[in-house]
Amino acid sequence: MPLSLSDPTWYPIASSEDLPFRHVYHGQLLGRELAVWRADDGNVNAWENRCLHRGVRLSIGINEGQELKCQYHGWRYANRSAGCTYIPAHPADAPARRIENRKYPVREAFGLIWSAANDDQPFAPFPGAEDHDWFALRPVPVNATPEDVLAGLSRLAPDDQPVEFIPGRAVTLGSAHFFVQPVDAARSVIRGILPEKPADEIATLRYYNEQLTKLRDSLERAAAKKPAPEPLQPVFEKVSVELSTMPDIAVPRGNTFPVVVKRKWQSADGVIGFELADRDGKHLPTFQPGAHIDVHLPNGLVRQYSLTNGPGDLMSYTIGVKAESASKGGSKVLVETVREGDVLAISEPRNNFPLRRDATRTVLIAAGIGITPLLSMARFLDKSSLNYELHYFARASETMAFSSELDVLHGRADRHIGLTREAIKAKVAEVLGQYQFANHVYICGPGAMLEMVQETATALGWPDEAVHFEYFQNDKTIDASSAFDVELARSAMTLHVPAGRTILETMREAGLTVPSSCEQGACGTCLTGVIEGEVDHQDVYLNKTEKASNTCMMTCVSRAKSGRLVLDI
Amino acid sequence: MIITLYDFELSGNCYKLRLLMNILNVPYAIHPVDFFPGREHKADWFLRLNPFGQLPVLKDDDLVLSDSGAILVYLAKKFDTSGQWFPDDPAVTAEILRWHAVADDITATSSAARLALGYSYPFDIEKSQMGAHRIFRILDEHLWFGEKSGRDWLCAPAHPTTADIACFPYVMLSEEGGIGRQDYPALRRWTDRVRRVPGFTVMSGIFPAGPAKS
Numbered sequence: 213m214p215l216s217l218s219d220p221t222w223y224p225i226a227s228s229e230d231l232p233f234r235h236v237y238h239g240q241l242l243g244r245e246l247a248v249w250r251a252d253d254g255n256v257n258a259w260e261n262r263c264l265h266r267g268v269r270l271s272i273g274i275n276e277g278q279e280l281k282c283q284y285h286g287w288r289y290a291n292r293s294a295g296c297t298y299i300p301a302h303p304a305d306a307p308a309r310r311i312e313n314r315k316y317p318v319r320e321a322f323g324l325i326w327s328a329a330n331d332d333q334p335f336a337p338f339p340g341a342e343d344h345d346w347f348a349l350r351p352v353p354v355n356a357t358p359e360d361v362l363a364g365l366s367r368l369a370p371d372d373q374p375v376e377f378i379p380g381r382a383v384t385l386g387s388a389h390f391f392v393q394p395v396d397a398a399r400s401v402i403r404g405i406l407p408e409k410p411a412d413e414i415a416t417l418r419y420y421n422e423q424l425t426k427l428r429d430s431l432e433r434a435a436a437k438k439p440a441p442e443p444l445q446p447v448f449e450k451v452s453v454e455l456s457t458m459p460d461i462a463v464p465r466g467n468t469f470p471v472v473v474k475r476k477w478q479s480a481d482g483v484i485g486f487e488l489a490d491r492d493g494k495h496l497p498t499f500q501p502g503a504h505i506d507v508h509l510p511n512g513l514v515r516q517y518s519l520t521n522g523p524g525d526l527m528s529y530t531i532g533v534k535a536e537s538a539s540k541g542g543s544k545v546l547v548e549t550v551r552e553g554d555v556l557a558i559s560e561p562r563n564n565f566p567l568r569r570d571a572t573r574t575v576l577i578a579a580g581i582g583i584t585p586l587l588s589m590a591r592f593l594d595k596s597s598l599n600y601e602l603h604y605f606a607r608a609s610e611t612m613a614f615s616s617e618l619d620v621l622h623g624r625a626d627r628h629i630g631l632t633r634e635a636i637k638a639k640v641a642e643v644l645g646q647y648q649f650a651n652h653v654y655i656c657g658p659g660a661m662l663e664m665v666q667e668t669a670t671a672l673g674w675p676d677e678a679v680h681f682e683y684f685q686n687d688k689t690i691d692a693s694s695a696f697d698v699e700l701a702r703s704a705m706t707l708h709v710p711a712g713r714t715i716l717e718t719m720r721e722a723g724l725t726v727p728s729s730c731e732q733g734a735c736g737t738c739l740t741g742v743i744e745g746e747v748d749h750q751d752v753y754l755n756k757t758e759k760a761s762n763t764c765m766m767t768c769v770s771r772a773k774s775g776r777l778v779l780d781i
Numbered sequence: 782m783i784i785t786l787y788d789f790e791l792s793g794n795c796y797k798l799r800l801l802m803n804i805l806n807v808p809y810a811i812h813p814v815d816f817f818p819g820r821e822h823k824a825d826w827f828l829r830l831n832p833f834g835q836l837p838v839l840k841d842d843d844l845v846l847s848d849s850g851a852i853l854v855y856l857a858k859k860f861d862t863s864g865q866w867f868p869d870d871p872a873v874t875a876e877i878l879r880w881h882a883v884a885d886d887i888t889a890t891s892s893a894a895r896l897a898l899g900y901s902y903p904f905d906i907e908k909s910q911m912g913a914h915r916i917f918r919i920l921d922e923h924l925w926f927g928e929k930s931g932r933d934w935l936c937a938p939a940h941p942t943t944a945d946i947a948c949f950p951y952v953m954l955s956e957e958g959g960i961g962r963q964d965y966p967a968l969r970r971w972t973d974r975v976r977r978v979p980g981f982t983v984m985s986g987i988f989p990a991g992p993a994k995s
């Protein structure tokens with residue numbers, strides 16, 4: 213039968229041992245090249261072998277453990293999701309979430325790595341597969357059609373021992389199983405496995421290698437005598453220039469998905485850890501260091517929590533929640549009523565606190581529960597062997613969350629316990645030092661801490677672009693003196709916003725249901741798309757680029773500079 | 782006393798010497814030779830250094846040497862205090878020289894295909910490519926069985942030798958000659974190992990491998 217690009221059969225594409233630590237294997241199935249790599253967590257990824265940026269092969273990229281980095285322009289892709297997590301040409305922005313490489317289904321079983329062109333068929337072992345601990349032979353590539361190779365293999369059977377064909381272009385010869393991997397119309401790989409490790413491994417491997425090499429030579433001689441079939445012509449999807457240069461401006465229209473609380477534990481005095489996972493054991497969406505999620509609480513409130521996870525760590529999200537918090541009863545519900553096994557709705561991760569990976573030195577300063585996004589950042593920098601130091605300030609050592617997670621980092625992680633305000637300020641000045649080119653500092657903690665670090669950094673010559681914050685609160689004085697009209701494009705109505713009232717309030721009075729949470733321009737919940745008009749941004753949620761793009765706004769505090777705004781709502 | 786390398790930046794044979802000198806921490810000066818498009822390696826002054834009209838040439842004081850394999854051995858014997866890159870043992874010496882000969886065959890095939898495709902040299906592209914595939918098949922098999930018996934390098938010692946340096950560049954540059962390495966997984970893993978040798982340095986078209994540690 214001729215090869216089909218949409219053949220749903222599972223074929224072996226590599227041996228398990230072809231994927232050693234930090235290697236990228238170059239494979240191919242049914243005309244599609246694959247970059248196959250094992251992450252440090254053991255997960256095997258089989259991706260289209262093209263960087264979404266310029267189509268460069270990812271098989272020449274660098275396996276950084278939990279992310280794959282393209283060799284050319286350094287785009288990074290996450291283990292499991294193949295989502296792009298970093299674009300060096302836009303170091304200060306989180307990449308648009310839709311930039312995700314094509315992945316193929318993949319399984320590791322019976323000494324081999326298996327893949328298929330699509331998800332149409334579940335992976336099913338061949339008859340008798342589960343009864344043995346299989347031993348892989350040296351794979352032998354053959355420049356001949358898969359059909360001819362299968363026929364050639366069947367001719368190896370001695371006359372008194374007929375060959376048995378098994379599903380998926382495979383035969384058994386005695387106890388040995390041989391699979392023909394259809395690489396392309398005129399290219400195949402013979403992958404043999406034995407039901408157990410032979411007594412003399414090398415001699416057995418040599419024996420089969422010689423048999424298969426002879427078969428290869430005769431098949432290739434025969435193939436040279438007839439016209440070769442045309443190679444398969446897979447189509448590739450491209451990423452548009454706009455998408456790749458677009459920062460991640462999320463417009464969360466109440467887009468949530470359910471997760472189950474897999475683990476809830478006391479991480480420190482007053483800090484509860486929650487591990488949230490997909491209900492069916494699938495991986496969660498790609499996130500970048502510094503990202504947070506909205507958690508929709510049983511009492512209807514929405515709260516934001518930073519992810520603590522490291523690169524490519526998508527089987528669950530881990531957040532830290534402060535137990536006695538003054539936050540309008542949000543955290544209280546999580547801590548007191550949500551239990552392991554409960555289901556919560558969360559948003560996709562958003563990133564208002566992106567981490568540059570082009571710094572010569574990165575200083576991470578955390579105070580109290582502010583450790584959560586910085587732990588994630590430290591884990592990313594750690595895996596990429598980038599230079600960083602983490603300074604964690606807390607009142608008492610018992611209140612330091614995620615301590616064991618910090619212990620396994622390779623970089624410097626200093627704990628500063630019980631310092632006075634003055635001592636903290638002196639310590640911050642000491643760790644920052646005079647500003648040097650390509651240094652960046654990231655701070656997360658209470659508002660007073662953010663301001664203190666910002667002032668200290670400024671005094672030491674650090675420019676604004678090198679000082680990165682995540683606000684959980686907007687301390688700016690809001691100027692609500694303007695009056696203007698808003699046209700709601702999708703709701704087909706025009707409203708007048710008078711001085712002293714917010715757009716959010718005006719929309720609600722007109723009967724619209726619009727989500728919000730902090731109502732001070734810090735959390736991102738009320739983010740709304742802007743179609744026309746000039747926005748007077750007053751929030752601390754959007755970054756400079758996002759504000760300058762004039763394509764979205766926070767309706768709880770921001771207003772209009774023009775007389776009229778057209779909103780995508 | 783200073784070493785001068787008569788060098789063309791894009792030449793894999795010249796790169797072999799830069800690579801070993803970098804690994805051994807040998808300081809040297811570069812005298813650029815305009816191999817392409819200038820054909821300076823056929824100029825009178827160069828032919829007086831190497832009548833074969835080939836790069837690389839290395840000058841150490843008054844001593845003028847040519848042939849990358851010969852120069853690798855010279856550098857190893859003179860500067861490698863560890864004695865690892867070209868060990869004294871007779872069997873290992875023979876083994877290394879065997880692979881130096883293969884390195885020349887790789888130049889004659891993989892490099893020829895690259896020169897034909899990228900530098901409009903009048904070589905038979907298809908024949909060069911087929912020749913390279915024939916060598917790569919044998920290399921892959923040798924390295925695959927090596928891994929199975931705990932040997933990571935081309936020769937028996939538990940460390941790389943000049944044989945690995947000599948064969949490496951035109952394996953890595955083969956794609957520029959239209960020769961894919963997809964069918965040679967063990968050969969690809971060996972190129973990762975070479976690229977992780979302390980002191981490794983790159984050239985245009987040859988990228989570093991990431992660190993093999995967590």
Ligand SMILES: N[C@@H](CCC(=O)N[C@@H](CS)C(=O)NCC(=O)O)C(=O)O
Pocket residue numbers: 792793794795822833834835836837847848849850885888
């Ligand atoms: N066996 C020689 C081969 C050197 C060689 O082929 N050099 C190329 C440049 S990479 C050259 O100069 N070719 C020009 C020619 O042979 O005329 C060596 O390893 O040094």
Ligand code: FES
Pocket residue numbers: 727728729730731732733734735736737738739751753766767768769
């Ligand atoms: S509701 Fe929080 S930013 Fe608007």
